[in-house]
Amino acid sequence: METLILSDEDVHRIALGVGLDHLMDELIDRLTKAFETFSTETTVVPARDGFVYDHPVPGLLEWMPCMTYGDRATVKLVGYHPGNPKTRSLPTILSTIGAYDTTSGHLICLMDGTLLTALRTGAASAVASSIMSAPGSRVLGLIGAGVQAIAQLHALSRTFDLEEVLIYDVDADVQGTFTERSSVFASHLSIRPATVGDLVRKSDVICTATSVGIGEGPVFYGVEPKPWVHLNAIGSDFPGKVEIPLDLLQRAFVCPDFRTQAIREGECQQLTPNQIGPDLFEVVQNRDRYQHVRDQITVFDSTGWALEDHVAMNLFMELAAELRLGTRVQIESIPVDAVNPNYFATSRRHETAQRRPTEPVLFESPDIAFRQTGT
Amino acid sequence: METLILSDEDVHRIALGVGLDHLMDELIDRLTKAFETFSTETTVVPARDGFVYDHPVPGLLEWMPCMTYGDRATVKLVGYHPGNPKTRSLPTILSTIGAYDTTSGHLICLMDGTLLTALRTGAASAVASSIMSAPGSRVLGLIGAGVQAIAQLHALSRTFDLEEVLIYDVDADVQGTFTERSSVFASHLSIRPATVGDLVRKSDVICTATSVGIGEGPVFYGVEPKPWVHLNAIGSDFPGKVEIPLDLLQRAFVCPDFRTQAIREGECQQLTPNQIGPDLFEVVQNRDRYQHVRDQITVFDSTGWALEDHVAMNLFMELAAELRLGTRVQIESIPVDAVNPNYFATSRRHETAQRRPTEPVLFESPDIAFRQTGT
Numbered sequence: 151m152e153t154l155i156l157s158d159e160d161v162h163r164i165a166l167g168v169g170l171d172h173l174m175d176e177l178i179d180r181l182t183k184a185f186e187t188f189s190t191e192t193t194v195v196p197a198r199d200g201f202v203y204d205h206p207v208p209g210l211l212e213w214m215p216c217m218t219y220g221d222r223a224t225v226k227l228v229g230y231h232p233g234n235p236k237t238r239s240l241p242t243i244l245s246t247i248g249a250y251d252t253t254s255g256h257l258i259c260l261m262d263g264t265l266l267t268a269l270r271t272g273a274a275s276a277v278a279s280s281i282m283s284a285p286g287s288r289v290l291g292l293i294g295a296g297v298q299a300i301a302q303l304h305a306l307s308r309t310f311d312l313e314e315v316l317i318y319d320v321d322a323d324v325q326g327t328f329t330e331r332s333s334v335f336a337s338h339l340s341i342r343p344a345t346v347g348d349l350v351r352k353s354d355v356i357c358t359a360t361s362v363g364i365g366e367g368p369v370f371y372g373v374e375p376k377p378w379v380h381l382n383a384i385g386s387d388f389p390g391k392v393e394i395p396l397d398l399l400q401r402a403f404v405c406p407d408f409r410t411q412a413i414r415e416g417e418c419q420q421l422t423p424n425q426i427g428p429d430l431f432e433v434v435q436n437r438d439r440y441q442h443v444r445d446q447i448t449v450f451d452s453t454g455w456a457l458e459d460h461v462a463m464n465l466f467m468e469l470a471a472e473l474r475l476g477t478r479v480q481i482e483s484i485p486v487d488a489v490n491p492n493y494f495a496t497s498r499r500h501e502t503a504q505r506r507p508t509e510p511v512l513f514e515s516p517d518i519a520f521r522q523t524g525t
Numbered sequence: 526m527e528t529l530i531l532s533d534e535d536v537h538r539i540a541l542g543v544g545l546d547h548l549m550d551e552l553i554d555r556l557t558k559a560f561e562t563f564s565t566e567t568t569v570v571p572a573r574d575g576f577v578y579d580h581p582v583p584g585l586l587e588w589m590p591c592m593t594y595g596d597r598a599t600v601k602l603v604g605y606h607p608g609n610p611k612t613r614s615l616p617t618i619l620s621t622i623g624a625y626d627t628t629s630g631h632l633i634c635l636m637d638g639t640l641l642t643a644l645r646t647g648a649a650s651a652v653a654s655s656i657m658s659a660p661g662s663r664v665l666g667l668i669g670a671g672v673q674a675i676a677q678l679h680a681l682s683r684t685f686d687l688e689e690v691l692i693y694d695v696d697a698d699v700q701g702t703f704t705e706r707s708s709v710f711a712s713h714l715s716i717r718p719a720t721v722g723d724l725v726r727k728s729d730v731i732c733t734a735t736s737v738g739i740g741e742g743p744v745f746y747g748v749e750p751k752p753w754v755h756l757n758a759i760g761s762d763f764p765g766k767v768e769i770p771l772d773l774l775q776r777a778f779v780c781p782d783f784r785t786q787a788i789r790e791g792e793c794q795q796l797t798p799n800q801i802g803p804d805l806f807e808v809v810q811n812r813d814r815y816q817h818v819r820d821q822i823t824v825f826d827s828t829g830w831a832l833e834d835h836v837a838m839n840l841f842m843e844l845a846a847e848l849r850l851g852t853r854v855q856i857e858s859i860p861v862d863a864v865n866p867n868y869f870a871t872s873r874r875h876e877t878a879q880r881r882p883t884e885p886v887l888f889e890s891p892d893i894a895f896r897q898t899g900t
Contacts, residue, residue, distance in 0.1 A: 151615070155530075155856060156856075157855050157856045158855070158856065158858035158859070159855070161858070194576055196574065199571065199574070201590070201627070203592075203594055203595075203627065205594060205595060206594075206595040206628060207628050209627060209628070209630065211592070211598050211625055211627060211630060213588060213590065215576070215588065217576045219578055219580060219581075220578075220581040223576055223586050225588060225602065227600065227625065227632070228630075229629065229630015229631070231628065231630050234630070238629055240526070240629055240631070240859060241858070241859065243630070244629065244630040244631055244857050245630075245857070246623075246632050246856060246857060248602065248621075250586055250602065252576070252584060253581060253582050253584070254604065254606055254609055254613055254615055254619065255584065255586060255603075255604015255605065255606050255609070255618070255619040256615070256619055257602070257619070257621050260856065261856070262856050262857050262858050264857070265858065477854065479530055479532065479852065479854075480532050480533070481531075481532045481533065481635065481636070481637050482533060482619050482620070482621060482637050482639070483533035483536070483619075484533070484615060484616065485616060
């Protein structure tokens with residue numbers, strides 16, 4: 151009973167094997183179905199929890215669990231360490247996600263969570279935007295042009311017939327390389343830099359995907375967007391970090407991905423409870439009732455919902471099986487006699503049977519020096 | 526930047542390589558030091574959380590996180606599925622534990638958690654018993670003679686000069702094989718079966734390590750133990766599951782490993798807040814103040830504390846390094862340019878550089894059939 155390891159390289163091979171567009175389309179489709187059928191009677195999604203610290207370096211390590219009864223639980227571990235790029239040549243976010251069989255507890259698969267996170271975040275915006283944006287939306291504005299903006303553009307380019315993409319980033323290098331970085335799927339699109347003001351005024355759909363500092367938001371203000379603009383607030387994922395101006399939020403239909411988290415970490419931090427609309431799954435499940443919001447200013451407050459990771463991981467696992475990718479390793483202890491799982495006897499039997507058939511097993515090895523430092 | 530995988534086989538090799546006695550002694554020593562130096566300013570141990578379900582099979586999947594600032598976080602995932610042995614030939618408990626660098630978020634190591642859990646549970650009882658039991662304790666009673674009882678006996682045999690070990694299990698087979706199963710480290714001990722009544726009356730130290738059903742406890746009653754008996758309540762780990770009679774608890778000095786958990790899942794479920802004593806680390810840090818409890822009835826309410834897993838994992842990781850055991854795998858995505866982690870461009874560069882130097886990369890593969898079932 152082995153565990154499948156899907157490394158970042160396996161994940162990339164899956165994406166290239168099925169095609170990035172095909173992968174994104176399928177994920178948007180599955181996420182839509184998952185929102186349509188979501189019920190707390192079949193699926194449990196606790197609010198994520200984690201360790202937040204300021205020393206020795208500022209960082210965050212959090213876990214995002216999700217379970218579908220009788221099927222699978224997934225738990226994504228996400229490390230967020232903004233000092234990584236400069237001090238360690240590592241990305242800010244490192245992530246792995248495990249899938250567990252809820253009928254046995256077995257760790258079925260462990261995979262890198264980086265591409266999965268970007269894809270599902272993009273796909274969730276596509277689902278939200280397709281329901282809440284005005285009919286005929288053609289201009290997309292991206293505030294923040296980093297890796298998440300690439301995934302946002304990819305997902306929205308699969309959902310909308312985009313005429314123009316306006317981009318803005320405080321970092322000129324990041325802004326300057328965006329067109330090249332997105333050329334894999336977006337070479338047919340007209341992408342051009344803009345001032346924040348122009349971008350906000352001209353866009354039908356706006357994605358904010360910035361790493362604006364805590365207490366330093368919003369990322370634009372004093373400029374009036376189109377009266378039907380839809381915003382996807384992606385970089386809203388930390389207490390004190392906000393991207394959208396309060397006066398705009400207060401006039402908007404605000405739809406969080408997961409209310410509990412959004413109130414703690416998202417744009418909803420700025421709002422009173424009665425100013426917050428229904429969760430995305432409720433809007434998806436009642437499209438007709440929310441038809442009218444298309445004509446209003448709408449905000450999808452995206453903090454990252456574990457169900458999205460769950461759906462994406464199931465998809466990657468299916469594709470890995472079809473493409474025969476990944477490495478199988480035996481990690482968990484499965485004793486010979488499951489009814490009587492005695493580790494000492496088992497390991498002795500195991501050792502004597504497999505490695506030292508006639509010699510006695512040595513249980514003392516005084517040569518090994520233990521380091522006596524505490525933990 | 527790879528992840529070290531320590532499989533059950535690696536863990537067994539470590540145990541056999543350094544010797545089971547040596548390993549247990551070192552763990553008891555380190556756990557003692559960890560309790561002595563524990564402070565919420567250096568270490569964060571949230572109460573464990575998880576999924577509990579009744580269908581399609583009864584089970585539990587929980588995560589137990591612990592972090593030392595500036596050092597490491599460990600997160601143990603534990604699956605508890607009592608139907609495993611009979612329906613799947615799998616052990617009731619499957620477990621893995623991950624260690625994360627809290628300066629970068631990197632998953633340093635993933636290891637099987639089975640032996641680790643048994644060892645640290647035994648070691649914690651040894652720490653508690655050495656402080657709270659009466660001087661000259663010589664008779665150990667084990668109610669429940671399964672795998673946890675083996676680890677309890679092992680740990681306590683390293684701490685006490687045992688004259689006699691009395692065992693009782695409702696399952697005659699489990700009781701009958703105990704001596705053979707513990708012979709690896711306990712062949713010098715006098716182990717004999719007893720009735721529960723005799724066992725309770727005659728023991729100086731008692732460990733209850735049973736799988737008594739919810740609402741079916743306690744595991745003994747109507748019998749008076751020695752007035753200085755110390756009990757380690759090991760099988761107290763589930764809401765509604767208790768092992769020790771209430772009237773005994775109410776007369777005893779009750780020391781939980783982790784008050785929050787013990788109130789929810791341990792013997793402390795039966796008590797009012799003022800009947801619950803200090804946590805084990807407080808007793809360890811104030812030995813002199815609690816000297817008098819040695820003459821009383823004392824109970825260590827052991828629910829399993831994530832700090833114990835943390836300490837044990839650090840030890841196993843050191844030993845793995847010394848013995849050069851384990852398998853290194855690259856799981857996490859580390860893009861070439863960490864400041865600009867663009868998955869699409871990176872994977873394209875990666876693919877073209879390593880596998881298809883001249884051919885264009887295909888991004889559509891219509892031959893791959895997606896299964897259209899939802900999640």
